[in-house]
Amino acid sequence: MIADKINVTRALHLLVLSTFFLILFASQMCHALEQAQQLMRNAVTYSKQGNHMMALKLSEQAIKLEPTNIALIYQRASVWGRGGYYANAIKDLSQVIREDELAARKKFPAARKFRAECFVATGQMQKAVDDYNVLLRGNPQSGKIWYYMAETLAVMKRMDWALQAVERGIATGTHWSKNLETLKKEILSGQEITPHKPFSN
DSSP, X not given: OHHHHXXXXXXXHHHHHHHHHHHHHHHHHHXXXXXXXXXXXXXXXXXXXXXXXXXXXXXXXXXXXXXXXXXXXXXXXXXXXXXXXXXXXXXXXXXXXXXXXXSSSOSOTTHHHHHHHHHHHTTOHHHHHHXXXXXXXXXXXOHHHHHHHHXXXXXXXXXXXXXXXXXXXXXXXXXXXXXXXXXXXXXXXXXOOOXXXXXXX
């Protein structure tokens, strides 16, 4: 009987101790996540202000705390992109796209658009077109994406395709129709088309 009571007491002590350490571990994990999120928020703010070195420093600190957090990796991509480090942004965005496509519901639908912009900035035009095609298959009524597609095709000197994309975009009837009409005039007049900067909108 005494031995049984001792064993029960030890078991209870072990249960209490393990529960305490589990709570402590969970608390530390929660604190690390909150700290990482705050660091990344600050990084994004510095990035938008043009202080790219500070932004990159803070974003790396955030990722070290939460290296598998896909939301933080997505935000770091924007920091890379605004700083002009497009290859790094493409790497992060590709990881986000791969993981997001496995999810039942996409959390980062703009990741592919941002990657396409970075592809254009690095001269990988066909990859950008491929990304825009994927987006348009999912949402053919996006005037914005039709504009970006037409813009990219015009930069590639595929003017017939660019004009077709313009017409498809105008047909959506979105507020991007005005921008598309302007782009159409620029293409028809032979103006040099300059692509928009990644992460600019």
